[in-house]
Amino acid sequence: MDVRILRYDTIDSTNNEAAKQARGGAGEGLCIVADEQSSGKGRQGRMWVSERGSGVFLSIILRPRLEAKYLSLITLAAAVAVYDLLRDRFLIQPDIKWPNDVLVGGKKICGILAEAIETRDGLAVILGVGINIRTPEQENATSITAEATFAAERDEIVELLVEDVARLYKRLAADPAAIVAMWQERSSFAHGMRVKAALPTGDVEGITSGLDENGALRLKLRDGSLTTIHAGDVTQLRPM
Numbered sequence: 001m002d003v004r005i006l007r008y009d010t011i012d013s014t015n016n017e018a019a020k021q022a023r024g025g026a027g028e029g030l031c032i033v034a035d036e037q038s039s040g041k042g043r044q045g046r047m048w049v050s051e052r053g054s055g056v057f058l059s060i061i062l063r064p065r066l067e068a069k070y071l072s073l074i075t076l077a078a079a080v081a082v083y084d085l086l087r088d089r090f091l092i093q094p095d096i097k098w099p100n101d102v103l104v105g106g107k108k109i110c111g112i113l114a115e116a117i118e119t120r121d122g123l124a125v126i127l128g129v130g131i132n133i134r135t136p137e138q139e140n141a142t143s144i145t146a147e148a149t150f151a152a153e154r155d156e157i158v159e160l161l162v163e164d165v166a167r168l169y170k171r172l173a174a175d176p177a178a179i180v181a182m183w184q185e186r187s188s189f190a191h192g193m194r195v196k197a198a199l200p201t202g203d204v205e206g207i208t209s210g211l212d213e214n215g216a217l218r219l220k221l222r223d224g225s226l227t228t229i230h231a232g233d234v235t236q237l238r239p240m
């Protein structure tokens with residue numbers, strides 16, 4: 001993937017701008033970075049607080065030639081890249097909450113929003129990543145500045161992250177199971193955690209039992225049966 005970084009001062013949402021550019025024909029690897037977003041988007045219609053200089057706000061255009069069942073592994077690969085960056089560059093000990101929130105000490109430091117769109121050149125995935133450099137005034141949030149002893153420089157983070165996302169994206173195309181394995185090695189949510197999953201049909205409680213080949217979360221229910229969660233919010237419950 002040939003990465004090109006386009007920097008903006010203020011923008012509504014880097015995901016929106018990347019989608020606009022993808023619809024206009026921009027190729028894979030174009031990365032939109034902004035100093036601030038006026039309408040940063042989170043998952044499930046939530047907003048993402050994006051004040052000037054407070055974080056990394058970026059979106060990469062991907063044009064995956066993957067089997068559709070593996071598309072959701074793109075966000076898991078991005079979570080692995082953020083995890084490794086925090087661990088290796090900032091000596092932070094993160095965790096990954098299924099599917100792709102990166103946490104430190106139970107508080108969120110990074111969120112990932114991937115959106116699939118149709119363009120005249122076929123399907124594109126807009127991979128948006130927000131990493132807190134300063135802690136936003138939000139419950140359960142933290143930042144690199146709060147967790148690391150090194151200063152965090154936005155442009156360096158962008159370059160390291162985009163390079164690693166490109167590497168893992170290539171790996172995903174060749175070996176999807178490797179991404180699932182990397183995610184499972186890094187996440188305390190992968191195995192043996194008692195969780196509640198909020199589904200449109202109601203809440204389900206169970207013990208996590210790894211991911212399936214598409215990155216869906218397997219849960220062992222109280223009656224011993226297994227169910228698979230493809231989307232939704234998962235919360236840790238106290239062990240019984």
Ligand code: BTN
Pocket residue numbers: 012013014015016037039040041042043044046048056057058059101110111112113128129130131
């Ligand atoms: C989440 O809800 O956890 C996902 C948050 C994703 C935020 C990033 S910031 C850069 C990109 N542009 C957006 O509008 N959202 C994503």
